[in-house]
Amino acid sequence: MTNFAIELNGISKSFGPVQANKDIDLAVEAGTIHGIVGENGAGKSTLMSILYGFYVPDEGSINVFGEPLEFNSSQKAIEAGIGMVHQHFMLGEPFSVLENIILGAEGNFLLGGAMSKAREALLQLSERYGLSVDPDAIVGTLPVGVQQRVEILKALYRGAKVLILDEPTGVLTPQEADALFDILRALKEQGTTILLITHKLQEIMNVTDSVSVIRRGEMVGHRETAQTSPEELAELMVGRKVLLEVDKAPAQPKEVALSVKGLDYTDERGIQRLSNVSFDVRAGEILGVAGVSGNGQAYLLEVLSGMHAASGGSITVNGSALATTPDLVRSQSIGHVPEDRQHMGLVTAFPAWESGILGFQASALYCNRGAMKTGFIKETMGTLMEKFDVRPPNPLLATAKFSGGNQQKIVLAREIDKAPDILLVGQPTRGVDIGAIEFIHRQIIAMRDAGAAILLVSVELEEVLSLSDRVVAMFDGFCSPDRITAETDERSLGLLMAGEFERTTSTGMAA
Amino acid sequence: MSQSRELHPIINYGVVPLLQLVLAFAVAGLLIVLIGQNPVQAVQLYVTDVLLSPVGIGQSIYYATTLMFTGMAVALAFHAGLFNIGGEGQGLVGGIAMTGIALLMMGHFTGDVSMLMPGFLAVPILFLFAALGGAAWAAIPGYLQAYRGSHLVITTIMFNAIAFSLVLFLLTGWFQNPETPGDPKSPLFPESWWLWKLGDLYQYQLIGLEAQYQEFKDAGLKVKDIKAQHAEFWDQRAMARSMKNSAANVSFLFALLLAVGFWFFVWRTKWGYAIRAVGFNQTAARYGGVNVPRTMVMTVCISGALAGLATTNIILGNGSDSEHVLRETGLVGLGFVGIAVALMGRNHPFGIVLAALLFGSLFQWGEVIQLKGQFIRPKLDIDKEIVVALQGLVVLFTGALYLMVVWAVQWFANRVLGGWGFVKEEIGEERA
Structure with a gap:
């Protein structure tokens, strides 16, 4: 008989009329790495939250190492040996590694004893799994990859025998991700069971032993990784054949539309966010900006869209200087699909028709002497939503009620419909389902072919490589020299993303 | 996963507020029992002497008019995500501005009465100055909030205190009625300026x-x-x-018109769009080309203007306690009650009109209980402050405990009615 670390039997959970998990069975063999894939909103997170004791399922039972697990108590889940590494780290940044590790497991109210005990245990763990971390380093100063290691150590310190990792590579460079996978393999060697939640099929193929696919709250398939392919998994996730490659003709670049030279930006707290960034984007081409999240890409987009004023350098748009406010920038025919649609690109409390004119609310198209042309806007928005395949195409529905992909399509519809000369796009497919990704990519390519200059910022390396004609990488606010996408690969781009290029500040100092 | 927890609008906007009111009344009734009086008698008075009496209705409408102004003042700021609790101060300064121009026309400062205008000319000017005064007083806290990050709640409440001192200073000096030294009030406004009632x-x-x-x-x-x-x-x-003594005046119609204007401004103009965008999400508003600080200042100014306008009804209106002079009591607390009105009216003008009428009638109820309670048998010995307690309870149940009632109704709809009463929601499909 096989030894199962985790057994889920007939788990169902609904929120109101929404069925998040429907009769889910899952058995994970002890000492293996098991992947769970599914689109956003498919129910992966709900399932793991049930396993970790955040939610009580409506039906079903869970066994951990053969023992039934009591629901609704993370404490019980931890005692049963389940550890979770969240997508967003739960670490106290001003604390040392050691302090973070004992947080919540201090033992008694004088810290001293627990600290020295934990130090010993931590050293043992580090040795055993090859997870080297300085116990006295301040967490906030550590690179993201190491912070993640601290999270893993934290779970192991609490005696985790089953480790759940939720989208662990979203914040890592390819090299860091590889290092993580080495750690996971080492953990497996030592008998730890790992549940890897991800939407990146390549990771599943690289590191897992078996994989389960969730679609719309239902388990649609279990596969041995060795006996499946990314194409099959994608088809299982979406429920139909999916084109993973982007189909595009070679670019026809024309004159320079957007020229950035020596751009510096220091934020209101005095932190230098952009250093000496220079690049050109030509009409009819896509310039990709690769980089791990948080290396200045967000600031680059915000400066280029007029939300922040540059501290130095020059930005030229079709020969004239960039305007200083978002509405003036918009009138220079620059469209902006922001990285964070929920906090910037849309007002989620507005109905779709109101979100669909954000930025154009005062334009003569939608507004007559201050009064909005409500009827006309609703009608236009309905048509536009049909055209961009927003589901449901109902302009009266609150923006928050649309799924991530459909919200993104509302933003894209709004920006692309105005046919801007220059389009700034940030993370066009973050949190978007595979099916919608295809559609969004096609729209961006169509914009390019219609002669727009496109600046594409994405942390998905695959996306940057498949969409852009030229590519730069950002690291710590610096921008690498450009490469022709067709002549580069993931590996060499990964080096640029890790800062392996010559960085000089605008004053000529080496960084 | 999106969840449909939304109640049908009729339940959400009809049944829920009604339940909240019933709860507030029930607890107030309990209070009356606790002080040894008969709540049934009190309710009887509410029906006979407020709801069914012409004077009671007129008087209720009179109070409601003031509350509509102050309620809308609070609500407008709410839409920009701002909490303007400076209605009292803005009302006072509105009163100061209005009294200033009135006294000028009356020749109080110069003795020259040649500028004394008939009502149809003077009243619009007085309204204008009341609005300007309120707006000006709100502008400073608004600026401090938008550009300096000082919290509006703190600054407006401090500005209430400053306005109070300012009005006392004026009423014992330049604005003092020469006929009543020692009583801080302005000279009487000419009768031809009083609002048609x-x-x-x-x-x-x-x-x-x-x-x-x-x-x-x-x-x-x-x-x-x-x-x-x-x-x-x-x-x-x-x-x-x-x-003939009904106090409801033409200003009520003006307030109703203003309520329609409020709706149009907030939901049908680019300015209202900007205000709501700022209120929901400042980052998105900035992305959308909205000048966030400027919008904030503008909103707080209009809010202050509305609070300033409330003074017109106090000075030029004809309530049972109207003196037609400027007093340091200003809006007599109706500026603060406006917060409750806005809260209960869910910041929508229609709701505000209803809530103002309710609160107005409660004020009148308090008067009736105090004045008439002594003369009915058995004697009803309740202070009119019971109304303040009742208002507090209404605020408690509609504001602080709002979700408690909503949850109870949701639970009831879910468990007892089997999911009836929820909006059948369309949820965005997960795939393209």
Whole structure:
């Protein structure tokens, strides 16, 4: 008989009329790495939250190492040996590694004893799994990859025998991700069971032993990784054949539309966010900006869209200087699909028709002497939503009620419909389902072919490589020299993303 | 995963507030029992002397008018995500501005009365100055919030105190009524400037009716003969006599118009769009080309103007306690009650009108309980402050415990009614 670390039997959970998990069975063999894939909103997170004791399922039972697990108590889940590494780290940044590790497991109210005990245990763990971390380093100063290691150590310190990792590579460079996978393999060697939640099929193929696919709250398939392919998994996730490659003709670049030279930006707290960034984007081409999240890409987009004023350098748009406010920038025919649609690109409390004119609310198209042309806007928005395949195409529905992909399509519809000369796009497919990704990519390519200059910022390396004609990488606010996408690969781009290029500040100092 | 927890609008906007009110009344009733009085009697008075009496209705509408202004003032700021609790101060300064221009026209400062204008010219000017004064007083905290990050709640409440000192300074000096030294109030506003009230209509009618009555008397008819032979006339006279004191005035119609304007401004103009965008999400508003600080200042100014306008009803209106002078009491607390009105009206003008009428009638109830309670048998010995307690309870149940009622209704709809009463929601499909 096989030894199962985790057994889920007939788990169902609904929120109101929404069925998040429907009769889910899952058995994970002890000492293996098991992947769970599914689109956003498919129910992966709900399932793991049930396993970790955040939610009580409506039906079903869970066994951990053969023992039934009591629901609704993370404490019980931890005692049963389940550890979770969240997508967003739960670490106290001003604390040392050691302090973070004992947080919540201090033992008694004088810290001293627990600290020295934990130090010993931590050293043992580090040795055993090859997870080297300085116990006295301040967490906030550590690179993201190491912070993640601290999270893993934290779970192991609490005696985790089953480790759940939720989208662990979203914040890592390819090299860091590889290092993580080495750690996971080492953990497996030592008998730890790992549940890897991800939407990146390549990771599943690289590191897992078996994989389960969730679609719309239902388990649609279990596969041995060795006996499946990314194409099959994608088809299982979406429920139909999916084109993973982007189909595009070679670019026809024309004159320079957007020229950035020596751009510096220091934020209101005095932190230098952009250093000496220079690049050109030509009409009819896509310039990709690769980089791990948080290396200045967000600031680059915000400066280029007029939300922040540059501290130095020059930005030229079709020969004239960039305007200083978002509405003036918009009138220079620059469209902006922001990285964070929920906090910037849309007002989620507005109905779709109101979100669909954000930025154009005062334009003569939608507004007559201050009064909005409500009827006309609703009608236009309905048509536009049909055209961009927003589901449901109902302009009266609150923006928050649309799924991530459909919200993104509302933003894209709004920006692309105005046919801007220059389009700034940030993370066009973050949190978007595979099916919608295809559609969004096609729209961006169509914009390019219609002669727009496109600046594409994405942390998905695959996306940057498949969409852009030229590519730069950002690291710590610096921008690498450009490469022709067709002549580069993931590996060499990964080096640029890790800062392996010559960085000089605008004053000529080496960084 | 999106969740549909949304109740049907009729339940959400009808049943839920009604339940909240019932709860507030029930607890207030309990309070009345606790002080050894009969709550049934109190409710009886509410029905007979507030809801069913012309004077009671008129007086309720009069209070409601003030509350509509202050309620809308609070609500507008809410839409920009701002909490303007400076209605009292803005009302006072609105009153100062209005009294200043009034005294100028009346020749209080110079003795020159050549600028004294008839009501139809003067009243619009007084309204304008009341609005400007309120706006100006709100502008400073608004600026400090938008550009300096000082919290509006703190600054507006401090500005209330400053306005109070300012008005006392003026009322004991430049604005002092020379006939009443020692009593800090302004000179009386000319009667031709007082707002037309509903009672005026009956007042004029009554002149004819009283003349007719005198004719009957002169013809040697006894009162009971007149009653018997001219029933229609008698009823008409009785009605006119009771209505001539109704305090509801033309300002109520103005407030209603303003409520419609409020709706149009907030939901149908680019300015309202900007205000709501700022209120929901400042980052998105900035992305959308909205000048966030400027919008904030503008919103707080309009909010202050609305609070300033509330003063017109206090000074130029005709409540039972109207003195037609500027007093340091200003909006007599109605600026603060405006917060409750906005809260209960869910920041929508329609809700605000209803909530203002409710709160207005509660004020009148308090008056009735205090004045009439002494004369009914058994004696009802309740202070009118019971209304303040009731208002507090209404705020508690509609504001602080709002979700408690909503959850209870949701639970009831889910468990007892089997999911009836929820909106059938369309949820964005997960795939393209």
